Amino acid sequence: MSHHLSKSGAQKFMLGFLFTCITMVLYCLSTPALQASTQRLPVTPSCTYQTPTMQGQNSYLSRGTRELERCTPKLNLMFLKTHKTAGSTVLNILLRFGERNQLKFALPNGRNDFFYPAPFDRMQVKDYSPGACFNIVCNHMRFNVPEVEALLPQNAFFFTILRDPALVFESSFHYYKKVVPLTWRIQGEDKLSAFLNEPNRYFSQDGFHSYYLKNLQFFDLGYDNSLGPEDPAVDQAIQAVSERFQLVLISEHFEESLILLKDALCWQMDDLLFFKLNARRDASVSQLTPEQTAKARDWNGADWKLYRHFNTTLWAKVDAYGRKRMERDVRELRRRNTEMSAICIDGGMAVEEGDIRDQSMKPWQPLGESSILGYNLRTNIDQKYSELCRKMLTPEIQYLAELGVNLWITRLWGWVKDILSL
Numbered sequence: 001m002s003h004h005l006s007k008s009g010a011q012k013f014m015l016g017f018l019f020t021c022i023t024m025v026l027y028c029l030s031t032p033a034l035q036a037s038t039q040r041l042p043v044t045p046s047c048t049y050q051t052p053t054m055q056g057q058n059s060y061l062s063r064g065t066r067e068l069e070r071c072t073p074k075l076n077l078m079f080l081k082t083h084k085t086a087g088s089t090v091l092n093i094l095l096r097f098g099e100r101n102q103l104k105f106a107l108p109n110g111r112n113d114f115f116y117p118a119p120f121d122r123m124q125v126k127d128y129s130p131g132a133c134f135n136i137v138c139n140h141m142r143f144n145v146p147e148v149e150a151l152l153p154q155n156a157f158f159f160t161i162l163r164d165p166a167l168v169f170e171s172s173f174h175y176y177k178k179v180v181p182l183t184w185r186i187q188g189e190d191k192l193s194a195f196l197n198e199p200n201r202y203f204s205q206d207g208f209h210s211y212y213l214k215n216l217q218f219f220d221l222g223y224d225n226s227l228g229p230e231d232p233a234v235d236q237a238i239q240a241v242s243e244r245f246q247l248v249l250i251s252e253h254f255e256e257s258l259i260l261l262k263d264a265l266c267w268q269m270d271d272l273l274f275f276k277l278n279a280r281r282d283a284s285v286s287q288l289t290p291e292q293t294a295k296a297r298d299w300n301g302a303d304w305k306l307y308r309h310f311n312t313t314l315w316a317k318v319d320a321y322g323r324k325r326m327e328r329d330v331r332e333l334r335r336r337n338t339e340m341s342a343i344c345i346d347g348g349m350a351v352e353e354g355d356i357r358d359q360s361m362k363p364w365q366p367l368g369e370s371s372i373l374g375y376n377l378r379t380n381i382d383q384k385y386s387e388l389c390r391k392m393l394t395p396e397i398q399y400l401a402e403l404g405v406n407l408w409i410t411r412l413w414g415w416v417k418d419i420l421s422l
Helices: 007-036 085-099 144-151 165-179 191-197 216-221 232-245 251-265 290-299 300-321 325-346 383-393 396-402 408-420
Strands: 054-057 068-070 078-082 157-162 249-250
Touching: 007 383, 085 383, 085 396, 144 232, 144 383, 157 251, 157 300, 157 396, 165 216, 165 300, 191 290, 216 300, 232 300, 249 251, 249 300, 251 325, 290 300, 300 325, 325 383
Parallel strands: 078 157, 157 249
Antiparallel strands: 054 068
């Protein structure tokens, strides 16, 4: 008998060891939080930070006309970062805005999310104390309305982002399949197609990490992802989201969404500058056929109903804003982003992980994959743009570390992930 474990045996051992350790760690960390949070605390009425009034334009008017008015930028923000929807790019915009304006973030502790998939609890916030006031909440969580509201002033602006659920499903299946055990028994090379052909054969609602493969956006919003689109509870959830969130961005219309966000928050174009973060290399993307797209939307029926509703509301807001005006502003945003790309990015485009020179610029990768692209900073950046360029290109994990988040659980998983990928 060999004295050396096979690669497969070693991986199974390490995976079992990992799950045991992480389960114990999360239990120890979450138990005090759940006990401490049983006492309901009053919602923070306001923050002491005051911003000067700046010249801007008021929100779009019902009659479609525009008048220059003085308005105050909104600083108290809740962004529900949904999975696989371009949320990392929005997160980077918010982190830069918050830093620049010296705002107070409600940050996670120990990892880069608020102990997802457990419902959010305010005791999960780094350095939380009763009555503490925060300006911005923007990391991954499973939304829990009263707990989030307890952290923010009553005038906080809530927004989130959605994406066509067929594309969310494809991306989530690729990214998480190796940590979703129910996919391990799918035979053949094209596991995604096999799953879509017989989803009920493979899926189990109680399966470990199964929420990644059914109505993930509905789940992120805090709702039951097992519901079918015909269930009245889905309509009730959509109504509740409409009432709680002042704006829902749509990933496929990202720039139009950002312009509406800018208008609603009384921000400036400079506040919206972005580079696309956490994009996948083309070879890793499964190009869904029309039939597969229909199957994915049907399987994620609650998400599809949710998405269609808010895609419609987005375009109603665009109409109120003015189509011509929107086209003009989108062109300007694209021009500014292209300008920043030439200033900041070596080669002007994203590169594969192996080609990223600076370790601090390497994005987090899924288990056993190197499919997420990143960037190289130019070496001769004008000093006045140097800090902005670096911040715009910094991946989420590294940015959170710079903000003082202790990411030991995330780093532990990263270490084990690297071993399993050998």
